[in-house]
Amino acid sequence: MRSMKSVTRLVAVAAAAGLLVACSGGSSGSSRAAASRIVKIGIDLPLSGADASVGISTEQGALLAIEQAQKKGLPGGFTLQADPLDDSLQGVHSPQQGASNVRSFVSDAAVLAVVGPYNSNVAAAEIPITNAAGLAQIGPSVVSDGLTLGKAAANLRRANPARNAFFRVCTTDSLQGAALARYARKLGYGRIYVIDDNETYGLDLANRFDHDFRRLGGTVLGHDHLAQDTQDFKSLLIKIAATKPDAIFFGGVTSTGGGLIRKQMFDVGLGKVPFIGGDGIADLATVAGKLADGAYFTLAAPNAERLPAARAFLKAYTARYREPIGPYSANAYAAAQVAIAAIERAIAAGGGAVPTRAQVLAQVAATDNLQTPIGPVSFDAAGDIQNPVISLYGFKNGTPYFISQSNLTTK
Amino acid sequence: MHEFLAQLINGISLGSIYALIALGYTMVYGIIGLINFAHGDVYTLGSFFSLAILALLGATGELHGPALLIDAGLALFGAALLCGIVGVLIERLAYRRLRNAPRLAPLITAIGVSFILENAMQVWKGPSPVPFPAILPNPAVTVAGVAISLQQFVVVGLAIATMLALQLFVHGTRMGRAMRATAQDRDAARLMGIDINKTIALTFLIGSALAGVAGFVSGVYYQSTWFFNGFGAGLKAFTAAVLGGIGNLAGAMLGGFLIGIVESFATWLLGGQWSNVAVFAILILALVFRPSGLLGETLPEKV
Structure with a gap:
């Protein structure tokens, strides 16, 4: 018994010592004073599971911006920290997990x-929480219209209708769907x-595409929704093959069926039919491999590799992570830049005092032509970016290549 | 007509995978009255084992001739054997001690085992879908205007052969008779000199090996696998077992094929989002009119 007790004590002492070392390593000087001089940016993305292939490269974009700001140093001697959390549960992005992550951000005053x-359905679960707390939230890639526009958005902001706390640096589903419809018509697809x-995301995108494609004189042969928890899409594809389409449009993401549908198209004789989708299938090749060739997708952002302003970012990103950027790395970098710049301005305006969430939120809303790798960022009253750009890509040997991009000034 | 046949063939292919999994559910339920919720994950494990064996053999693409037979055979039997062993271990470690406990205890244990298997697979192959090598050449034969792929022949053929072998085993061998006796009355069987523990372990071995076969077949058929696949497939296979009459082998096969065909036709006629609704609506209807399932008999109540 006695020896047990002494072992326990020893462990406790060692742990305490470890803690002390960790504290003094993290911040020099008195740790309590330093604690209140720490400001954090929460990051919520799918970092594991089927969405990790896009989630991690997005996180890396945001982390890069935060690391650069740390190196430069914040005004007033503040320490900036990133607090990344994973919103995947059982391998897929989960609105419940996202909401619980955001609640933990809200409860951390720093x-x-x-x-x-x-993902848009995760955002729909999170916006009411950040809205109620007045915590500024900036989405890098969530494109569903209802997050910022119309009745759906008003519903999300019920707790605080007058105070919008959600912003995004990408465009919307409807602009993306419309661009895809125009592009499909330009390629001469009629059916x-x-x-x-x-x-949330897939349905919005598909509905908008469906609507615009008809308006532009195309024929929509049919519009189907997928069931959850299945890996067999052949019955649906057999039915589609019988209608002899020029192309198949998919509103959704690779992990919810996009990848397997593209693969199974080859099993029912639809292998030569082009497969068109939004930014959700930018990582199509992770599942479909070389069968992704013949698929097209858009990104709700300009092609960072073509923007002169983005060269420094690209260089820093590849130097830091030794891999090419992901579809939304540049957007996440821009979103983090917006947050950092707002915090810095709030510190300066408060004369070096600890900024409040309300002050930071006001500064985010006031973002004016902030220079980012995706172009200058300013927000409209709804929280959407002004001067949105959509870019178009195809696949060659399982790798995306850039085709074109269009500027969509004002909606 | 052409599309009807294509959908029917697709439904049968899909259904043969459900049927193979459903057999394991129904065998275990028949013998110890437990709904083994970990069974769907043993099926996924089967595709992971086949994948690992194919990787060991260096099979990454299409195989031909003897290489195809040897590699595919090794992957198939290896996956079946390993899954069988896993099944026996699960029974020995998690269920045997609870055999006489209240029914809720082993049920919750089964759900726990399911989580353990899922997380182990997630650690093993990562949380993203894993591509499965397309080992089977895939020429299509056209019968009455409908293209049937070699894969579909293999999937259905393997499933039917396995089921026939199982029927012969259960109804034609001493061990099969011991299994049936144990299922009917465990205590009486023990009094007749049957080793109950061994018989139940054998049931788990065979049921899990069939799930292993299903795992291999689904890998070859879909060329993709994912640690979480067993959840959806397991649920539908369980539905198939109940639809056919849980505890009844022929019922599980019938139920499996029916569910596959219903799913395929519902997707065709009603749209994809209604396929699960149709499957479970059929289940409810069948149970309202035949509470013991399509082929299930109402057994005299055990005392």
Whole structure:
């Protein structure tokens, strides 16, 4: 017994010593004073599971911006920290997990802004929480219209209708869907079959595409929604093959069926039919491999590799992570830049005092032509970016290549 | 007509995978009255084992001739054997001590085992879908205007052969008779000199090996696997077992094929988002009119 006790004590002492070392290593000087001089940016993205292939490269974009700001140093001697959390549960992005992550950000007084999430249905679960707390949230890639526009957005802001706390640096589903419809018509496709995954993002995108493609004189042969928890899409594809489409449109993401549908198209004789989707299938090749060739997708952002302003970012990113950027790395970098710049301005305006969430939120809303790798960023009253750009890509040997991009000034 | 046949064939291919999994559910339920919720994950494990064996053999693409037979055979039997062993271990470690406990205890344990398997697989192959090598050449034969792929022949053929072998085993061998006796009345069987523990372990071995076969087949058929696949497939296979009459082998096969065909036709006629609704609506209807399932008999109540 006695020896047990002494072992326990020894462990406790060692742990305490470890803690002390960790504290003094983290911040020089008195740790309590330093604690209140720490400001954090929460990051909520799918970092594991089927969405990790896009989630991690997005996180790396945000982390890069934060690391650069740390190196430069914040005004007033503040220490900037990133607090990344994973919103994947059982391998897929989860609105419940996202909401619980954002609640933990809200309960940490040092968190002054949130970057994320990646998926629109996760955002729909998070916006009411950040809205109620007045915590600025900046989405890098969430494109569903209802997050910022119309009745759906008003519903999300019920707790505090007058105070919008959600912003995004990408464009919307409807602009993306419309651009895809125009592009499909330009390629001469007249008959298209539309599929969506029945999620917030996919359904919005498919509906908008469906609507615009008809308006531009195209024929929508049918519009189907996918069931959850299945890996067999052949019955649907057999039905689609019978309609002899020029192309298949998919509203959804690779992990909710996009990847397997592209693969199974080859099993039912649809292998030569082009497969068109939004930014959700930018990582199509992770599942479909070289069968991704013949697929097209858009990104709700300009092609960072072509923007002169983005060269420094690209250089820093590849030097830091030794890999090419992901589809939304530049957007996440820009979103983090918005948050950092707002925090810095709030510190300066408060004369070096600890900024409040309300002050940071006001500064985010006031973002004016901030220079980012995706172009200058300013927000409109709804929290959407002004001067949105959509870029278009195809696949060659399982790798995306840039085709073109269009500037969509004012909506 | 052409599309009808294509959907029917697709439904049968899909259904044969459900049927193979459903057999394991129904065998275990028949013998110890436990709904083994970990069974769906043993199925996924089967595709992971086949994948690992194919990787060991260096099979990454299409195989031909003897290489195809040897590599595919090794992957198939290896996956079945390893899954069988896993099944026996699960029974020995998690269920045997709870055999006489209240029914809720082993049920919750089964859900726990399911989580353990899922997380182990997630650690093993990562949380993203894993591509499965397309080992089977895939020429299509056209019958009455419908293209049937070699894969579909293999999937359905393997499933039917396995099921026939199982029927012969259960109804034609001493061990099969011991299994049936144990299922009917465990205590009486023990009094007749049957080793209950061994018989139940054998049931788990065979049921899990069938899930291993299903795992291999689904890998070859879909060329993709994912640690979480067993959840959806397991649920539908369980539905198939109940639909056919849980505890009844022929019922599980019938149920499996029916569920596959219903799913395929519902997707065709009603749209993809209604396929699960149709499957479970059929289940409810069947149970309202035949509470013991399509082929299930109402057994005299055990005392």
